[in-house]
Amino acid sequence: xxxxxxxxxxxxxxxxxxxxxxxxxxxxxxxxxxxxxxxxxxxxxxxxxxxxxxxxxxxxxxxxxxxxxxxxxxxxxxxxxxxxxxxxxxxxxxxxxxxxxxxxxxxxxx
Amino acid sequence: xxxxxxxxxxxxxxxxxxxxxxxxxxxxxxxxxxxxxxxxxxxxxxxxxxxxxxxxxxxxxxxxxxxxxxxxxxxxxxxxxxxxxxxxxxxxxxxxxxxxxxxxxxxxxxxxxxxxxxxxx
Numbered sequence: 637x638x639x640x641x642x643x644x645x646x647x648x649x650x651x652x653x654x655x656x657x658x659x660x661x662x663x664x665x666x667x668x669x670x671x672x673x674x675x676x677x678x679x680x681x682x683x684x685x686x687x688x689x690x691x692x693x694x695x696x697x698x699x700x701x702x703x704x705x706x707x708x709x710x711x712x713x714x715x716x717x718x719x720x721x722x723x724x725x726x727x728x729x730x731x732x733x734x735x736x737x738x739x740x741x742x743x744x745x746x
Numbered sequence: 747x748x749x750x751x752x753x754x755x756x757x758x759x760x761x762x763x764x765x766x767x768x769x770x771x772x773x774x775x776x777x778x779x780x781x782x783x784x785x786x787x788x789x790x791x792x793x794x795x796x797x798x799x800x801x802x803x804x805x806x807x808x809x810x811x812x813x814x815x816x817x818x819x820x821x822x823x824x825x826x827x828x829x830x831x832x833x834x835x836x837x838x839x840x841x842x843x844x845x846x847x848x849x850x851x852x853x854x855x856x857x858x859x860x861x862x863x864x865x866x867x
Contacts, residue, residue: 637809671853673793680842681793683855692855724793728852734806735783735795735852 638663640725640738648746655712657741659725664705669728672701672710675740676721684723685710712743720745748772750782750843750858757864758833764863768826768843775801775821779848782826784817786839787860794839798846799826833865 639662649655659670668688673681683692685701688708698713712719725738754766766784773780783798797817798806805817816829826843840862844854 667851669851671851673854680844680857680859681854682857683850683853686850686853686855690850692850692853726793726795726853732809733795734808735798737785737793737795739792 637733638665638727638729638736640727640736642723642725642738642741644741645739646742646744648744649715650746651715651717653715655710655715655719655743657710657712657723657743659703659708659710659738661706661708661727665708665727666729668704670701670703670708671726671728672699673724673726674719674721675724681724715743717745719743748845748856750845750856752841752843752858752861754841754861754863756862757866759867760834760865762833764828764830764833764837766828766830766841766843766861766863768828768858770824770826770843770845770858773845775799775819775824775826777801781846781852782819783844783846783854784826784828784841785844785854785857786837786841788836788839791839796830796841797828835865837863838865839863 670688672685675681689701700711750770781800784796799817840860842860844857
């Protein structure tokens with residue numbers, strides 16, 4: 637069973653800075669079936685990245701995903717005020733538990 | 747434009763069965779490579795995947811909830827229904843449905859706004 641761990645739990649940064657978020661899997665994520673979501677208070681999550689590095693439709697290019705196997709990174713360049721939110725990684729696999737979310741990383745304003 | 751909306755009771759009693767309906771538009775659940783999933787989020791906590799139904803009626807369940815959860819679809823009505831038996835206060839959460847497809851490697855996009863279900867006597 638794949639378990640996703642996200643670090644840090646909270647990242648305090650200022651607008652204009654770069655955020656680096658980590659998602660580590662307990663086993664290799666096959667086919668890089670790894671996605672990243674952004675969630676703001678009171679809103680549903682929004683897909684940012686799928687396939688570890690592919691931006692979803694309409695996502696600004698300041699969001700960048702990378703990694704493979706067990707280690708994945710979401711980088712947000714030049715933080716905008718609207719980027720302060722909670723970020724979740726999620727993996728898909730062909731065996732149980734099929735879909736797994738990480739515990740989330742909060743990016744808040746320093 | 748794809749939209750999804752969850753509906754169902756906002757309050758259920760412990761031991762009761764919860765039935766939630768996801769009504770969607772902008773896609774067909776009979777189209778190859780498409781699915782609809784349910785994900786929940788307890789207040790202040792992380793996301794938890796519950797179930798997903800594919801275009802071909804194949805289904806996947808979270809192992810920890812498999813004995814309590816059933817997912818079905820009505821393609822003609824553009825609806826997916828989630829039932830969860832033996833509800834407990836720990837099942838209090840916002841329940842979201844979401845569109846998934848193979849072309850985005852089974853990530854969830856977009857999501858419904860969610861419906862808050864409280865389990866209390």
